[in-house]
Structure formats: structure tokens, C-alpha cells
Amino acid sequence: MTSLTLPSLPPQWRERVARLPSRPPSTALALLLDRLLLPRLDASQREALQGRTVEIELQELGARVRLQLGPRGFHAAGEGAAPHLRLRARADALWRLLRGEDDADRLFFDGALVMEGDTEYGLILKNTLDAIGPLWTVAPAR
Secondary structure, eight states, X not given: OOOOOOOOOOHHHHHHHHTSOSHHHHHHHHHHHHHHTGGGOOHHHHHHHTTOEEEEEETTTTEEEEEEEETTEEEEOOXXXXXXXXXXXXXXXXXXXXXXXXXXXXXXXXXXXXEEEOHHHHHXXXXXXXXXXXXXXXXXXX
């Protein structure tokens, strides 16, 4: 199991990072999700997830991305409106979730994943990700 551990920035630096524009990292993540996630979503899943802004924050950095699924794929969401769903977690917890090494329920109940906002939409997102399995897999070492 590969671990992803980031050192936590001091609070004053996390506050500064949180004020940075989210568009550049959001655009990069949207392109990655277009390759890893979008092809695995069927039409009903795409429809259920479309049009709502999700914000994901890495707790140790204060960095955040804001994404939305549109008709042609994922894109960076603007800063204007409040997100429908806000997820906050440490990088190692998100990494374990993406690799299928941990499940969202366990992370949520352990306090490693915090969800705020539209909980019904959050449940739809969680169930969709559970149904398609890990987004990131590593080939076994030879």
C-alpha cells in the first residue's frame, strides 16, 4: 500500500492558500476526472451528478478545488456561488478512497472525511463511486 502523507501547513499559511484561486488546480483535476471517471459513468449516473458544484478541500494545505459535471465532462466551477457539497479531508484519506483501500462511510464515521451541504447529493455521489469501484489502481509489482 502506497501512502500519501503531506505535512500540515501552519494555520496562517493554510489561510493564505485557501484564498488562492481554485481554478488552476480545479481545471487540472477536471481533466484527470474526464479520463478516469467520466468513461465509467453511465447516462443515468451522469444525469444524477450533473450541474452541481462540489468543493474538495485538502485539510493539511487549505487547498481546494471546485468542480462541476456538465454535458461534455468535468470543468472547474467558479468562485461565485456556494458549493452544493463541500468535502474536507486529509490527502492520505482521499488517496485511500480513490484507490479503494478505504470506504467513504468508514472515513466519514472516523472523522477523516467531512461532508457539508446537500447530503442527498453527497449520498448519490458516494453510491456512484462505490458502484464503479476504485478510480486509481496500481499494477502489481513484478
